[in-house]
Amino acid sequence: MRKNLKFEIIRGAASILLALAVAMIFIFIISDVPFEALYNLIIGPFTKLRYLWLILERMIPIVFTGLGVCVMFQANQFNLAGEGTLFFGGLVAAAVAIYLPMPPVLHIIVCIVIASVVAAAAMLIPALLKTKLGASEMVSSLMLNYILLQLGVYILNWHMADRTQGATMSHLFQDTARIPTLVPRTNLSWGIIIALAMTALVALFMYRTKWGYAIRMVGQNQSxxxxxxxxxAGTIVLCQVIGGLLSGMGGAVEVLGYYDRFKWRQLPGYGWDGVTIAILAKNNPVFIPFAAFFMSYLKQGCNLMQTYTDVPAEMLSIIQAVIFLFFAAEQFLSxxxxKLVVKGAKEELAEKKAEGGQKGAEA
Amino acid sequence: MADTNIAVLMKGITKVYPNGIAANQSVDFSVNRGEIHALMGENGAGKSTLMKMLFGLEQPTEGEIIINGEPVSLTSPTVAISKGIGMVHQHFMLVPSLTVAENIVLGMEPTKGAFIDYAEAVRITKEFSEKYNLHVEPDAKVMDIPVGMKQKVEILKALVRGAKILILDEPTAVLTSQETAELFKELIHFKEQGHTIIFISHKLKEIKQITDRMTIMRGGKSMGVFNTADVSEQDISRLMVGRDVVLKVEKEKAEPTDTVLKVEDVHYENEYGKKMLNGVSFTVRKGEILGIAGVEGNGQRELVSMLFDMVPPDSGTITVEGQTVTGKGQSFIRELGVSHIPEDRMTYGAAGTASIEENLISDRFEKPAFNKGLLFDMDAIHKTSDQLIQDYLILCRSGKQQVKMLSGGNIQKVVVAREFSCDPKLIIADQPTRGIDVGATEFIRKKLVELSRNGAAVLLVSADLNEVMELSDSLMVFCGGEIVAYFEDTSTLSDEEMGEYMLGLKRQSPEEIRRVFHA
Known part of the structure; x- marks a missing residue:
């Protein structure tokens, strides 16, 4: 098994290098300062401590959606509503943060809990449609995203908007509901700690509880x-509810940790990133923070490249696409x-022979 | 070098699969033109792998293949077919909803303009059918014809494509003794016409009867080539397994007591509207092994899936210890003390990508013994799994190993370990030893007898006639979805008699059959 892990790591690294090589080709074609662009892309994010805080800060929401996707994909449920539930969870948390006065800390907890529960309840829709009527969860969850978005925008426009502001946004959150910053003079909040704690909890849930076991077995062989x-059927519903719970929590943590008002009027994209990093992490929650860090680092690199050179940040899409192409391609490096396997098998045979020889000698 | 009498020469063949199993290790294999050559060995000995490489389904890691004196690279079955090689698989590769003639010309259809010339397809079928004396009905749909004819269709398919070298992978596994005799006549006829036949089997009697020479394989290596006439059945058995295998299972006389499973007047029609079960009634009692014999596809599979509530019957009742099982779900049935060795171990019996340990606890992971509060009690789980691995002699590096990395026999032992260790009151054993080696077979059979003598009720379904006759205390025969015979005592039965019941040539009176229902 260790051989397998070694191979997966080599394979992952090779995909990433290939993707960067492809990116390099494009950079050389479109840029007048290709070396500077590359420097900003790859080395840039590590040149200032401030960039590191930025990377960590941008990782927070996608850790949550990534964990949610892991739980659902491990049961072979291709539910893509992480996006909509994260958005709606954020909105619910904002509403609680504005209208429900409470003492500090408790207020944060209540916001997160209510947001998670509402998002989990929303996930019941694709889950029950699947188990009761056999509707593909992929299709219904995709549609759910837009229902949640439009419903959220309606609520924001008609019931939560602060008319004194120039753009559509909610009233200010009460101070008791805002998640404090972890590193002074940055936007990096305690959310990162919550995200890492949830990673540990989800890993424990998946590999050390009967529910996680049931989810994994349903995914590996449903028959x-x-x-x-x-x-x-119960397991299929459960995994999607937990997926919704996690992305709703992600929405709450992101909104309360990064903003002072609710401002999203479009889907923020963290749900899609969650799918991406879950694939990178091979649906293993333990690897989610690493995959999230890598994604966040790439984004930061692309932003720097756009800021200081003539290459647009959209280069990120190309790099991502190539990485996933190779990650998803089972035959890549097969x-x-x-060769590794043949070598291993030969070694084992030789070992057995040696053992047999020894036994023979003893006898 | 270019000995023109050698049809197939495989030299120094080594094959390592992506999962690290070295299925063949420098195997030499040669077959003369116009002979019937047996390839023998236990399951997992590497016979199928070797033949898959000859038919282009797999590529050797090392070694070369020479056909009729010409070195070839068989990269796909298409290439192999063009070299005159044909293969009849153990599991038929036919399209059930097409006719016999359509199946035979599949992929090489004769055309008239833009359309398939069906009349020509029928003509081709008839021509080859007569030439080789293989009687088939060109217009019948494959799903409606008996197994023996399906096999003939497979053989014709190969012959129509110009096969001179025929590989038959365990051709008699699904045939009755009458059908087997017929097949052997046909094979001798091919031989007379100059065809070369490679016959994969592990049935010693048949090999002695029909083959000229044999190659015996063991553990991925060739143990040598022998003239069939020169070696005895005991010699072959010793070469195959390295010891004399006694497949007789010692068992005391059964003393059946209370009824555990009661099946009453069950009817079932499949999705094509074919009547698969027609008024089946029987009981299984504590302490007895009731066998079901019959050619595959005569309702056994449907019956077993009903007993475990995987499909509901159209009518009739099924009760275990007085409780109806239909519609109750598998966890309820398991709670009643029913365990089940499914026919298809990789679909139902195990999750290949999960570990041995995870497979061993799948029926009991919710029990308090394996949980501490919200979390699993990992110590308890490791302990149980290690104990089962030890008790059931599962060969593995550790309980963490993926099940799909094990050999067929060891995967089956994982399934059996789980199903036998839950203190079952009723065991439904469906083909419990199919496709596994002699050692594992012996082990599983002994365990089954032991459990029944300790008071479990056992229903045994097997296509292996020897197995049902050897293990069962009493036996019923299925044909066309009905019970056609019931024998209270199996010790006096002959293969021929069984064959006649299985093929529907004979059936007992309703009174005799009713004896299997102990109300």
Whole structure:
């Protein structure tokens, strides 16, 4: 198994290098200062401590959506409503933060809990449609995103908007509801700690509880799960509810940690990033923070490249696309894997022979 | 070098699969033109792998293949077919909803303008059918014809494509003894016409009967080539497994007591409207093994899936210890004390990508013994899993190993370990030893007898006639979705008699059959 992990790491690194090589080709084609652009892209994010805080700050919401996707994908439920539930969770948290006065700390907790519960309830829609009517969760969850967005925008416009502001945004959050910053003079909030704690909790849930076990078995072989007596329909609902819970929580933490008012009028995109990093992490929650850090680093690099040179930040899309192409391609480097495997098998045979020889000598 | 009498020569073949299993290790294999050559060995010995490489389904890691004196690179079955090689798989590769003639010309259809010339397809089918004396009905749909004819269709498919070298992968596994005799006549006929036949099997009797020479494989290596006439069945058995295998299972006489499983007047029609079960009634009692014999596809599969509530019957009742099981779900049925060795271990019996440990606890992970508060009690789980691995002799590096990395026999032991260790009152064993090696087979059979003698009720379904006859205390025969015979005592039965019941040539009176229902 260790051999397998080693191979996966090599494969991942090779995909990333190839993606950067492709990016380099494009940079050389479009840029007048290609070396400067590359420097900003790759080295840039590590040149100032401030950039590091930025990377960590941008990682927060995608850790949550990534964890949610992990839980759902491990059960083979391709639910893509992380985006909509994160948005709606943010809105609900904002409403509680504005209209429900409470003592500090408790206020934050209540905001997060209510947002998570509402988002989890929203996920019941695709989950129950799947188990009761057999509707594809992929289609219904995609549509759910736009329903949640439009519903949220309606609520913001008609019930929460602060008319004294030039643009559409909510009233100010009460101070008791805002998640304090972790590093002074940055926007990096305690949200990062919550995100890491949730990573540990989700990993524990997936690998050390009966519910996580049921989710994984349903994903690995649904017929086997049913035959074993695992309640398949219940498990399919459960994993999506937990997925919604996590992305709703992500929305709340992002809104309360980064903003002072609710300002989203479009889907912020963290749900899609969650899918991306879950694929990078092979649906293993333990790897989510690393994948999120990497994504966030790439974004920061692209932003710097756009700011200081003539290459647009959209280069990120190309790099991402190439990485995923190679990550998703099962056959990529399979010849190399075969070589590793052949070598391993030969070594094992030789070992057995040696052992057999020794036994023979003893006898 | 270029010995023109050698049809197939495989030299120094080594094959390592992506999962690290070295299925073949420098195997030499040669077959003369116009002979029937047996390829023998236990399951997992590497026979199928070797033949897959000859048919272009797999590529050797090392070694070369020479056909009729010409070195070839068989990169796909298409290439192999063009070299005159044909293969009849153990599991038929036919399209059930197409006719026999359509299946035979599939991929090389004769055309008239833009359309398929169906009349020509029928003509081709008839021509080859007569030439090789293989009787088939060109217009019948494949799903409606019996297994024996399906096999003939497969053989014709290969012959129509110009096969001179025929590989038959365990061709008799699904046939009755009458059908087997017929097949052997046909094979001898091919041989007389100059065809070369490679016959994969592990049934010693058949090999002795029909082949000229044999290659015996063990553990991925060739143990040598022998003239069939020169070696005894005992010799072959010793070469195959490295020891004399006694497949007789010692068992005391059954003393059945209370009824555990009661099946009453069950009917079922499948999705094509074919009647699969027609008024089936029987009981299984504590302490007995009731066997179901029959050619596959005569309702056994449907019956078993009903017993475990995977499909509901159209009518009739199924009760376990007085409780109806239909519509109750698998966890309820397991709670009643029913365990089930499914026919298809990789679909139902195990999750290949999960670890051995995870597979071993799938029916009991919610029990308090394995949970401490909200979390799993990992110590308890490791302990149980390690104990089962030890008790059931599962060969593995550790309980953390993925199940799909194990050999077939060891995967089956994982399934059996779980199903036998939950203190079952009723065991539904569906093909419990299919496709696994002799050692594991013996082990599983002994365990099954032991459990029944300790008071479990066992329903045994098997396509292996020897197995049902050897293990069962009493036996019923399925044909066309009905019970056609019931034998209270299996010790006096002959293969021929069983064959006649299985093929529907004979059936007992309703009174005799009703004896299997102990109300």
């Amino acid at each position: 086997f799960a049913k035959y074993s007596g695992i309640k398949v 010849k190399y894997r075969q």
